[in-house]
Amino acid sequence: MSATTGFEVHRARGPFNAAFFSVMGPVIELSLRRHKERVFAGLPSTVVELGSGVGANLRYLRPGSTLVAIEPNAAMHARLRASAERHGIRLDLRDRVAERTGLADGSVGTVISSLVLCTVRDPAAVLAEVRRVLRPGGTFRFVEHVAAPAGTPTRALQRALRRPWGWTFEGCSCERDLAGLLRGAGFAEVVIEPFRLHGPFIPFNPQIAGVART
Structure with missing residues (x-):
């Protein structure tokens, strides 16, 4: 485990996730695109992203923009750099966890995330960190998957597959x-x-998309 990030890259799981999202990311994106296009519309020239992964959201930034990527999984970094280069995005890659971005108070206009808050150790701490770094009037734009209602077949499947x-x-x-x-x-x-979503990834359902403002 890194003393700096508090994140341990598993020797098998880390590379697997990087490869999985490189291959399956476009499939997942088909279901998410119209929601991302809505909440990520008009992104400014500098954006902070929590858990940038292999760069699924670079397409929503204008060429020449700067992405401050908070991504502790080093297995993702090579693919993320290559994707940023293809999209013409300046990449400021931070090997840190979302709970401790290292950014200054009130220094950010926009933070984005997609399919990330499900993986962080402490989502409440991450949201507190987002509020800390956003300036007044700033936005947190998100597309995330959440728990299905209790008692539904989807919730039962989520629970069965939890571990x-x-x-x-x-x-x-x-x-x-x-x-x-x-x-x-x-x-x-x-x-x-x-x-x-409409697809095979049933535990990913349901989803939410939206914007939080400071």
């Missing part, structure tokens, strides 16, 4: 009430739209 799913996907939890955490995180305004 193997979490181990495979870097601690990913399918049972987090991220909408509730966002609404209780102290943002001035939180707008959330729930939706469902």
